[in-house]
Amino acid sequence: MNDIPQHDDLPLPDYDHLPVGVLASKITGLDENGVRQLLDYEVAHGNRLPVTQVLESRIEALREGAEPSGAVPSAAPEVSETSGGSPVSPDTSGPPVNPPSQGTPFNPAQPR
Structure with missing residues (x-):
């Protein structure tokens, strides 16, 4: 097994705070070595x-010919808020x- 990387040496600085659902898109820019560092860190x-399943799947995809996207997103995607609030007024x-209390008057199959 490789030396276990320290948090400050990881290719994704915000790795510990990434939700699993975002991780797959964040690692697409990493090469096999970068993903391997994350996997070693995670296992330790x-x-x-x-x-670990997401990381192992990405390593397998890279070995089968997938190419890193070349860009590693620096921050997690954020939800933008509109300054004016809700557009509903x-x-x-x-x-x-206001549904009727007994069935639907427009559906004769339901009792009234």
Whole structure:
């Protein structure tokens, strides 16, 4: 086994804070050595099965000919917020929905 990389030596500085769902897209820019560093670090520190599976799958894909994208995103994607708040207002919202208490009057198969 390779020497276990330290957190500061990882190719993704925010690795410890990445959700598993984002990890696959973040590692596409890494070569096999970079992904291997993350895998070694993960096995030594957290050994989370979903994370190791993502990393091992990427290593396998690289060995089968996948190419690194060349760009490693520097920060996790963030949700942008609109400064004006919600675009829905009483003027743009739909009519209130008040279903009948017994079935639907427009569906004769349901009792009234």
